[in-house]
Amino acid sequence: MLLIGARWISWESNHPPIGKCVGDCYEAYKIEDAKRREAEAAMLATASPADLGKKLFTACAACHGLGGEGGVGPKLQAQTKDAIVSMLTQYKNGETRGAQSALMWGQAAALSTDDMANIGAFVESL
Numbered sequence: 837m838l839l840i841g842a843r844w845i846s847w848e849s850n851h852p853p854i855g856k857c858v859g860d861c862y863e864a865y866k867i868e869d870a871k872r873r874e875a876e877a878a879m880l881a882t883a884s885p886a887d888l889g890k891k892l893f894t895a896c897a898a899c900h901g902l903g904g905e906g907g908v909g910p911k912l913q914a915q916t917k918d919a920i921v922s923m924l925t926q927y928k929n930g931e932t933r934g935a936q937s938a939l940m941w942g943q944a945a946a947l948s949t950d951d952m953a954n955i956g957a958f959v960e961s962l
């Protein structure tokens with residue numbers, strides 16, 4: 837026993853427990869993590885389509901601007917939800933709209949019908 841104890845102590849001193857989270861620490865982490873997940877689920881359940889669209893729009897902001905003001909891609913502000921959904925559907929179908937449509941094909945391919953409607957709702961709210 838003593839030997840095992842001594843070996844443990846020496847292992848510990850050779851490997852300081854930096855960032856180690858076991859036992860009580862891990863139990864506390866699990867509780868905090870469950871709370872965080874619950875809060876996130878509650879937020880998503882009550883989120884409006886525009887809120888959900890805003891979340892998706894982070895992937896678009898680099899080219900269209902955080903507020904849809906335009907940049908590499910055209911300005912999206914002041915466009916209606918229906919127009920946005922219709923254009924995204926065209927891109928998703930691989931259709932050419934402007935000279936740079938190829939930049940949008942990959943973007944739109946990943947979007948579901950719900951995603952497009954949510955993004956449309958967000959853009960319309962800008």
Ligand code: HEC
Pocket residue numbers: 892893895896897898899900908909910911912920923924932933934935936937938939940943944955
């Ligand atoms: C790599 C840059 C880039 C990213 C990222 C990007 N876009 Fe675009 N987007 C463009 C370009 C460039 C065009 C013009 C394409 C053309 O010539 O048809 C465009 C066109 C559009 C149009 C048509 C606008 C109009 O008035 O004709 C919509 C709608 C659109 N993008 C939405 C999105 C959404 C939603 C996302 C995120 C899921 C996104 N884009 C991500 C570059 C980008």
